[in-house]
Amino acid sequence: MEIKKSKFKNGAKGAFSFVFDDGCYKPSTEKVISIFEDTEKKHGVKLIATSAHTVNFLNEELIEFWKKAFKDGWFDLASHSMDHAFAYNADIDIERRRKDAHDSKEALERIFDGMEVISFVNPGGTNTLDGCQVLKECYYGNRSNCEEPPYNDVDTVDLIYAHAFVPNFKYKDLAYYKEYIDTLLEKNVWGVQINHWISDKEQDTFHAQSVSSFILQCDYLASLVKAGEIWVPSFNEAVKYIKEYQDSELVINEISATESEIILKNDLDKKIFTYPLTLEVSAINGVTVCQNGITADYESKNGIAYINVVPNLEAKVTVK
Numbered sequence: 346m347e348i349k350k351s352k353f354k355n356g357a358k359g360a361f362s363f364v365f366d367d368g369c370y371k372p373s374t375e376k377v378i379s380i381f382e383d384t385e386k387k388h389g390v391k392l393i394a395t396s397a398h399t400v401n402f403l404n405e406e407l408i409e410f411w412k413k414a415f416k417d418g419w420f421d422l423a424s425h426s427m428d429h430a431f432a433y434n435a436d437i438d439i440e441r442r443r444k445d446a447h448d449s450k451e452a453l454e455r456i457f458d459g460m461e462v463i464s465f466v467n468p469g470g471t472n473t474l475d476g477c478q479v480l481k482e483c484y485y486g487n488r489s490n491c492e493e494p495p496y497n498d499v500d501t502v503d504l505i506y507a508h509a510f511v512p513n514f515k516y517k518d519l520a521y522y523k524e525y526i527d528t529l530l531e532k533n534v535w536g537v538q539i540n541h542w543i544s545d546k547e548q549d550t551f552h553a554q555s556v557s558s559f560i561l562q563c564d565y566l567a568s569l570v571k572a573g574e575i576w577v578p579s580f581n582e583a584v585k586y587i588k589e590y591q592d593s594e595l596v597i598n599e600i601s602a603t604e605s606e607i608i609l610k611n612d613l614d615k616k617i618f619t620y621p622l623t624l625e626v627s628a629i630n631g632v633t634v635c636q637n638g639i640t641a642d643y644e645s646k647n648g649i650a651y652i653n654v655v656p657n658l659e660a661k662v663t664v665k
């Protein structure tokens with residue numbers, strides 16, 4: 346029985362994640378949520394983004410607003426520093442970086458009632474690979490600034506320096522975004538988009554994405570999700586999956602020609618890394634997987650069944 350780890354969930358060809366920075370643009374966020382709602386109604390696909398919060402930008406009204414957005418599942422949470430004051434490079438004292446990384450994580454987890462903060466998003470300036478390594482002490486993922494290439498190879502990416510792509514206000518139709526998304530599928534890579542707010546106003550050009558292009562982009566992404574072409578996780582979900590993909594050893598104990606016991610072994614934190622990892626099993630008809638007392642059936646597509654397995658729990662795989 347041939348089994349291997351799949352780069353992306355359910356055997357998708359590529360992945361795309363939205364990250365919204367700063368956490369203080371309420372009208373834009375309301376608009377984003379209404380577009381996500383429309384997309385779900387139209388395609389049956391629920392999109393989710395990661396929202397990166399600067400602790401000192403939050404006030405009571407924003408905190409209540411975001412608690413609901415998190416609860417409704419449109420966003421999850423990342424840190425965007427305490428006060429947006431500096432970049433992560435060797436010119437900034439390491440103790441200052443260490444304290445900011447630690448304090449912002451702790452503050453956000455407290456403000457948002459124990460929500461998990463596993464990722465950090467750099468606030469502007471010149472961030473460097475070396476300067477960001479200190480983030481490893483309390484985070485698993487870090488979206489850096491726009492670096493070339495603006496996407497990440499999941500086999501080699503250092504998650505504490507994930508590259509990203511910036512939308513441009515002047516592109517109001519789909520073409521600019523379609524080209525980026527199609528490149529992800531063609532190269533089998535993970536793309537991360539840096540957003541601030543979406544807007545219809547020309548004067549917002551520096552940070553904004555036009556509302557019209559955002560609607561078209563969500564529509565395109567959802568149609569590709571439905572077709573099984575792309576995976577659109579939050580940044581945090583992608584970090585969990587990729588970390589498990591990179592760190593897990595696949596141990597296969599063949600019982601017979603059609604039955605194997607498998608386990609994905611890793612030393613990661615067992616409270617955080619429970620995200621099901623997709624495995625590709627060669628099978629003409631399909632596969633049955635029993636894990637933790639739950640049995641699931643998977644059909645094959647072109648001789649491969651994409652099965653989902655939680656790391657560090659034994660699973661029994663039977664080819665039909």
Ligand SMILES: [Zn+2]
Pocket residue numbers: 366367425429467468469
């Ligand atoms: Zn920012």
